[in-house]
Amino acid sequence: MKIHEFQGKELFRKFGIPVPKGAAAKTPEEAQRIASELGGKVVVKSQIHAGGRGKGTLIEKPDVRGVKVVSTPQEAAEYTKALLGNHLRTKQTGPEGQKVKQVLVEQASEIAKELYVAVVLDRDSSRVTLIASTEGGMDIEEVAEKTPEKILKQSIEPATGMMPFAGRKLAYQLGMTGDTAKQAASIFGKLYDTFIGTDASMVEVNPLIITKSGDVMALDAKLNFDENALFRHKEVASLRDIDEEDPKERDAKDANLSYVALDGSIGCLVNGAGLAMATMDIIKYAGGSPANFLDVGGGATAAQVTTAFKIILADKNVKAILVNIFGGIAKCDVIAEGIVTAAKQVGLKLPLVVRLEGTNVELGKKILAESGLAITPANDMLDAATKAVAAAGGKK
Amino acid sequence: MSVLVDKNTRLLIQGITGQAGSFHAKQMIEYGTNVVAGVTPGKGGEKFESKVPMFDTVAQAVKHTGANATVIYVPPPFAADAIMEAAEAKVPLIVCITEGIPILDMVRVKRAITDMPVRLIGPNCPGIITPGQCKIGIMPGFIHKPGRIAVVSRSGTLTYEAVYQLSQLGLGQSTCIGIGGDPVNGTNFVDCLKLFNDDPDTDGVIMIGEIGGSAELQGAQWAKANMKKPIAGFIAGATAPPGKRMGHAGAIISGGEDTAEGKFAAMEAAGIMTTRDPSKLAVTLQKAMKRG
Numbered sequence: 001m002k003i004h005e006f007q008g009k010e011l012f013r014k015f016g017i018p019v020p021k022g023a024a025a026k027t028p029e030e031a032q033r034i035a036s037e038l039g040g041k042v043v044v045k046s047q048i049h050a051g052g053r054g055k056g057t058l059i060e061k062p063d064v065r066g067v068k069v070v071s072t073p074q075e076a077a078e079y080t081k082a083l084l085g086n087h088l089r090t091k092q093t094g095p096e097g098q099k100v101k102q103v104l105v106e107q108a109s110e111i112a113k114e115l116y117v118a119v120v121l122d123r124d125s126s127r128v129t130l131i132a133s134t135e136g137g138m139d140i141e142e143v144a145e146k147t148p149e150k151i152l153k154q155s156i157e158p159a160t161g162m163m164p165f166a167g168r169k170l171a172y173q174l175g176m177t178g179d180t181a182k183q184a185a186s187i188f189g190k191l192y193d194t195f196i197g198t199d200a201s202m203v204e205v206n207p208l209i210i211t212k213s214g215d216v217m218a219l220d221a222k223l224n225f226d227e228n229a230l231f232r233h234k235e236v237a238s239l240r241d242i243d244e245e246d247p248k249e250r251d252a253k254d255a256n257l258s259y260v261a262l263d264g265s266i267g268c269l270v271n272g273a274g275l276a277m278a279t280m281d282i283i284k285y286a287g288g289s290p291a292n293f294l295d296v297g298g299g300a301t302a303a304q305v306t307t308a309f310k311i312i313l314a315d316k317n318v319k320a321i322l323v324n325i326f327g328g329i330a331k332c333d334v335i336a337e338g339i340v341t342a343a344k345q346v347g348l349k350l351p352l353v354v355r356l357e358g359t360n361v362e363l364g365k366k367i368l369a370e371s372g373l374a375i376t377p378a379n380d381m382l383d384a385a386t387k388a389v390a391a392a393g394g395k396k
Numbered sequence: 397m398s399v400l401v402d403k404n405t406r407l408l409i410q411g412i413t414g415q416a417g418s419f420h421a422k423q424m425i426e427y428g429t430n431v432v433a434g435v436t437p438g439k440g441g442e443k444f445e446s447k448v449p450m451f452d453t454v455a456q457a458v459k460h461t462g463a464n465a466t467v468i469y470v471p472p473p474f475a476a477d478a479i480m481e482a483a484e485a486k487v488p489l490i491v492c493i494t495e496g497i498p499i500l501d502m503v504r505v506k507r508a509i510t511d512m513p514v515r516l517i518g519p520n521c522p523g524i525i526t527p528g529q530c531k532i533g534i535m536p537g538f539i540h541k542p543g544r545i546a547v548v549s550r551s552g553t554l555t556y557e558a559v560y561q562l563s564q565l566g567l568g569q570s571t572c573i574g575i576g577g578d579p580v581n582g583t584n585f586v587d588c589l590k591l592f593n594d595d596p597d598t599d600g601v602i603m604i605g606e607i608g609g610s611a612e613l614q615g616a617q618w619a620k621a622n623m624k625k626p627i628a629g630f631i632a633g634a635t636a637p638p639g640k641r642m643g644h645a646g647a648i649i650s651g652g653e654d655t656a657e658g659k660f661a662a663m664e665a666a667g668i669m670t671t672r673d674p675s676k677l678a679v680t681l682q683k684a685m686k687r688g
Contacts, residue, residue, distance in 0.1 A: 092639075121499060123609045123646075126506045126580045158507040199500055228472060228645065229498035258643040262635070273577060273643025274551020274606055277632035278674040281656075284635045285672050293636070295643040298534070298552065326553040326560070328522075328536040329419075357560060359536050381557070381675040 001225045003239045004047045006104040008221030011236075015194045017187055018217045022106020028077040028084070034105040035076035041108035043069050044079045046088050048098040049244040051222065056090030058083070059097045066090065066100075069108050076105055101243065109219060114207035115174060116140055117188065119195040122155060128195060130154040130162075130188060132170050136207035162192040176210070183216040184208075198236050199229030248292075248311050255307040257296055264289025265319040265392045267312035267350075269305070271296050271330050279324045279381065286385035287395030291318045298329045305338030309346050320351040320392035322384055325358070332356045332364030340371040351376065351391035355384035398526040398571045399546070399591040399598070400489055400515070401465060405530045408433045408463035408487065410454065410470055410478045412444050416493070417469035420534055421448070424467075427537040429530050433457040454485040465489040467523065467532050475519060476501035483514045490582070491532050492519035499645070502580035509582070516582025520644065522552040522574035533574065535559075543568015544597055545681065548588040549604035550577050550611075550646070554632060554674070558602050561678035570598040577606065577644030585615025593623055600626045600685045602677055603668065605659055606647045607633030612659040620666035628681035629668040631656040 003011075006024040013019060021038055024047060025031035035042045046053050046066040053066035066088045070076050080103050087097035114136030122129040132152045135143045144151050152173050156162045167185035176184050187208070195203045202224040209219045230237040242250055252259030258273065262280070266288050270276035273295045280290035292312060296304055312318055325335045339354065355378040356364045368375050376391065378384030389395060407424070411417040412434030421444060425431050433451060434444045440452035451457040454466065466487045470478045475494040482490045497519050509516060517524055523533015527540035539556060541563045549555040555574050562569060573588050575581055585603060592598045601623075605612035612631060619627060634656035636642050638649040649655055653662070663670050669684035671677065 121503070121579060123579050123611075126503055128500075128503060158504050196500065199498055201499065226499050228496045229500065231473060232498075260637070260640050260642060262637065270553075272551060272553025273647060274549070274554035274604065274632045275557060277551075277606065277636060277642050277647065278554050278557070278630070280635040281632060281672070282674055290635055293640075293642050326556045328553065328556055329534055358539065358556065382673055383675075 001227050001230065001240055002049045002244070003223055004049065004241065005045065005221050006047055007239045008223045009218070011194060011198065011223065012218055012221055015190050015197065017190045017194070018215070019221065020106040020109055020217065020219065022104055024102050024104050025080060026102045028081040031080035031103060031105050032073045032077035035073035038105070038107050041069055041071055042076055042105050043067065043108050044076055044083070045104040045106070046083050046100045047102045047104055048088055048093070048100060049241070050090050050092040050098055052090035052092050053088065056088050056093070059087040059089050061086060098244065109209060109217065110212040111209045112212045113210040115210070116206045117191065117208050118202065118204040119191050119200070120202050125155055127158060128156045128192070130156070130166070130170060130192065132174055134174055136209070140206065156192065161196065162189055164189060180210055180214045180216060187216055187218070198223070198233055199226045200224060201226045248314055251307070252294070252311050255304055257294060257304060257308055257311070259311055260293040261315065262290050262292050263317065264291045265317055266388050267291045267315065267318040267321040269294050269296060269308050269312060269321065269323045271298065271300055271325050275324065275326060279322065282381050282385040283322065283388065286382065286389045288385070288389035288392055291315050300330050300335060300338065302334065302338035302341050305335065306342035306345055309342040309348070313346060313348070318350065320353065320388050322388040323352065323354045324381060324384060325356050327356065327358030327360060327364070331360045332358060333360045333367055336364035336367040340367060340373060343373050353378055353384050353388040353391060355379070355381060398529065399595050400571065401524055401526050401530040401532060403430070403529040405465050405532070406430055406432045406461065406463045407530070407532060408435060408454065408457050408461070408466040410435045410466055410468045410482065412436055412448070412450065413439060414469055418444070420469065423537070424531055427531040429532065432461040432463050454481045454487065458485045458487060463487060465491065465532060468492040468494060470494060472496040472498070476505050479505050479516060480508065483509045483512050486513055488513065489515055489517070491517045491523050493521065493523060493534055495520040497578070499578070499580060502578065506580055506582065517573060518576040518581060520578045521576030522555060524571065524573045526571045527569050535572070535574070539563055540572070541568035544570050544599040546570050546592040546595070546598045546601045547572040547604070548585060548592070548601065549574055550606045550644070551604060551632060554604055557674065558604060558677045561675070562602070562681070565678050565682065567678060567682070570595060577646050579609060579646040584611045586618045589615055589619055589623060593625060598625065600628070600681050602681050603627050603629045604677070605629070605631045606644065607631070607636050607642065607656050608646050608648045608650070608654050610654060613653060613662045616662040616666040616668060619668060626681070626684035626687065627668045628677060628684045629663040629670045630674055630677055631659040631663070632674070634672070
């Protein structure tokens with residue numbers, strides 16, 4: 001789960017990590033008030049769940065960028081007015097952009113140097129790892145690719161947690177000295193504490209800045225949380241902003257389905273994540289393109305199958321639907337009944353190709369054949385994909 | 397012969413009275429797995445289905461029944477605790493089916509069991525089966541046939557797909573292992589390939605990976621240097637967009653070699669015969685075995 005930058009900075013404050021003074025505003029008036037309280041130059045930052053906001057521009061007003069430094073409260077109000085309600089398109093949002101509903105107004109900082117630091121899970125070592133670089137403010141993937149020597153890593157021993165030496169080591173490796181190094185080392189430790197204390201899956205600060213007076217501060221806050229651990233972090237769970245989520249993905253999540261929207265024409269309904277990916281792959285292999293990833297899980301119910309159909313049909317690009325079920329725990333007859341109920345309930349008109357295999361498969365096939373629905377049965381995955389591609393208008 | 401489990405496996409079930417645990421306990425007993433004990437705190441002294449003795453702790457269950465493997469069906473918030481209880485009782489094989497365990501719990505568990513005499517399979521996996529002898533997990537037993545092909549996979553239903561294809565071709569299986577779809581897991585491709593390589597009753601292997609992480613790359617590298625038996629390989633997720641989690645917590649492309657293309661290439665460089673058509677997993681293995 002992602003949160004907004006201003007929420008991330010609130011969390012940072014709780015964990016003792018210095019961030020610029022500021023607050024979120026939902027109206028130009030609020031922005032003006034916050035700016036006048038802060039005094040002096042302020043930064044107005046669009047709050048959407050995507051990176052690249054500084055370089056991103058509004059779809060409605062292509063000359064307006066997502067982030068701006070302004071000199072007066074009046075200007076802060078005007079800029080906020082320009083942003084609110086419009087759609088910001090960045091490298092990470094996709095072409096449709098994301099609607100700006102609030103901004104963060106905060107004190108502008110005197111930047112002497114920009115650094116990068118993140119806390120992530122390193123899958124190879126199965127350990128939490130700090131990543132740092134002197135190349136702050138840049139696209140870190142690009143830095144890693146072009147100048148891998150500029151990426152520093154510090155793996156954390158789970159038994160002890162992060163010891164102070166690890167923070168010191170990174171600070172000195174980054175070329176810091178004196179009090180600045182001490183501040184940075186302490187911040188690195190607190191970032192680790194934030195990661196552990198909230199069951200984050202990523203805590204990224206880009207940039208972490210050194211000010212002209214030598215102080216260290218987090219100028220950005222990007223946090224991602226492990227959804228499986230939200231049950232023990234009610235305060236984090238409450239930061240969820242459902243408006244930032246794809247409505248179809250949100251409905252799927254609420255029905256305990258796993259759905260990801262893609263841009264193809266064949267809707268997929270599959271049980272199991274691996275089989276669902278493989279089904280998308282075989283559609284491509286057969287010359288078509290999948291409209292989505294959708295895993296109904298191991299113990300799919302008729303109600304879930306119905307919701308799944310509704311989600312797939314809400315995508316207007318879908319020209320045909322492919323159902324691929326390997327019944328293990330989920331019995332084919334139960335799934336088949338779910339398909340029939342769902343198809344009737346939603347008044348399905350699109351071609352439907354169904355491949356069933358596994359537990360109670362004969363019973364399942366019989367239910368489909370006797371349903372009176374125009375269902376195209378398939379023998380195996382390739383047969384199913386080929387038929388679905390043909391039904392969706394042939395190869396591209 | 398086979399790897400890790402066979403007719404001498406004495407299975408303990410943690411969470412035997414839960415919804416999933418009791419359903420699959422019955423399925424495993426019906427399949428012929430030697431289920432010797434169940435553990436549910438507070439149910440010690442009672443019997444499951446008037447047959448299987450239940451205990452309050454894993455240590456008691458092991459002491460009284462000589463259980464040498466355990467399978468865990470407890471809910472995600474308590475799964476790490478269940479794994480550690482089994483590890484402390486030195487149960488040599490711990491199979492964790494539970495999906496949705498917090499990642500940091502698994503980071504700690506993995507570190508803790510590194511120096512303990514136990515092997516963890518999973519979590520978030522279908523389990524392990526040696527057809528005709530021992531089924532531990534949630535896979536449909538009837539699609540399997542005893543034989544000489546091993547399967548190792550990160551996915552559940554895609555494993556069933558591979559097994560079904562093998563059985564249709566008349567190729568039985570020695571042992572099938574689902575290693576699970578989480579980013580931090582106990583047993584990986586390298587571990588399984590080593591076991592299969594050393595098993596005199598395994599002639600070939602189907603290896604099924606996914607996008608995300610580098611376990612497949614390590615597996616392929618190990619196979620290139622050491623594997624004496626043919627392998628057929630597939631990676632799910634060639635059409636997955638970067639940055640999106642595809643169901644499994646571990647199936648997410650985060651940049652670099654963790655794409656399906658990167659992993660297919662590593663497999664091919666290691667002499668693994670791959671297919672882009674997941675309906676041809678077993679046929680591809682057949683070809684790989686003819687090639688030798």
